[in-house]
Amino acid sequence: MIRWLLAVMLLSNAAFAAHAPQPTDLQKAVAGKSEWLNVSRPLTAGDLKGRIVLLDFWTLGCINCMDIIPDLKALEQEFGTGITVIGVHSAKFADEKQTASIRAAVARYGITHPVVNDSDFAIWNAFGVKAWPTLVLLGPDGRIASVYAGEGNKAAIEADVKKLLDAYKGTLVTTALPLASEGAKLPESPLRFPGKITLGAWGKNIKTLPAALFVAIPAITASSSPIFPATS
Numbered sequence: 001m002i003r004w005l006l007a008v009m010l011l012s013n014a015a016f017a018a019h020a021p022q023p024t025d026l027q028k029a030v031a032g033k034s035e036w037l038n039v040s041r042p043l044t045a046g047d048l049k050g051r052i053v054l055l056d057f058w059t060l061g062c063i064n065c066m067d068i069i070p071d072l073k074a075l076e077q078e079f080g081t082g083i084t085v086i087g088v089h090s091a092k093f094a095d096e097k098q099t100a101s102i103r104a105a106v107a108r109y110g111i112t113h114p115v116v117n118d119s120d121f122a123i124w125n126a127f128g129v130k131a132w133p134t135l136v137l138l139g140p141d142g143r144i145a146s147v148y149a150g151e152g153n154k155a156a157i158e159a160d161v162k163k164l165l166d167a168y169k170g171t172l173v174t175t176a177l178p179l180a181s182e183g184a185k186l187p188e189s190p191l192r193f194p195g196k197i198t199l200g201a202w203g204k205n206i207k208t209l210p211a212a213l214f215v216a217i218p219a220i221t222a223s224s225s226p227i228f229p230a231t232s
Contacts (some may be wrong), residue, residue, distance in 0.1 A: 022049075023046060026126065026143070026144070027048045027053075027138070027142040029122065029126035030043075030048060030053075030088070031047065032122065033116045036114060036116050037099070037103055037106050037116075037117070038114050038179060038180060039114045040178040040179070040180040041178055043086075043114060043116075043178075047177060048142070051084045051138075051140060052082060052083050052139065052140060052165070052168075054075065054083055054086070054135060054137050054157065055087075055135065055138065056072060056085060056086070056087045057088045057090055057118075057134040058087060058088070058132055059089060059132050060089070060096050060102060061092055062132045064132065064133055066109060067151055068133055068135075068153075069110075069111065075154065075157060075158065075161070079161055081176070082161070082165055083161055084113075084114075085114075086113060086114050087106075087113060087115035087116070088116055088124070089115055089116065090121050090123070090132075091118075099117050102115065107183040110183060112181050131150075133150065134147065135147070135148040135149075137157065137164075140168045140173070145160060
């Protein structure tokens, strides 16, 4: 009797696995890359299955792409594990294709969600993207729910995500992904990404200098600087 029950259970599990939803071609396209940031391992199509996924197509030299980062953070804060944001970095210029350059931008702008390096535009082409920034919302079924071009789409995304949450209530995958923040890997420093440096007591007339100046002057102190002598 026990053997018969075990056999039935095995057959049932095999039948369920055979008919379980499989990752779509779009999910496979996103997960087909090996260079990922903010994760401890590359994400797989299986990781994306059953999730509401918001893809952010961006490039580090695009100011409009930077402008929507606060919107992405707000959406992540609002929906928590109900939404998975993934940055797809499709570089506009050759020097932006290097993972090291993308890593620096990710850390500088406090991006904590997974980012994939789409250096050959494979994901970009799979989704038919035409410009930066473009946001693509995937439903848990792995199909495109909505596409948003440019800035100012936060309210529309919120409304669409809420619809998906209602439609797939009780079936969404919300388990944690293997996140590993790039910013947390860097040493703490107030000058990690300086834009300007305030001199304070080092001069009454000169208030700020471009940070690039200090690349040529690696160590300046109030007591030793020949350029900015100490003031009383």
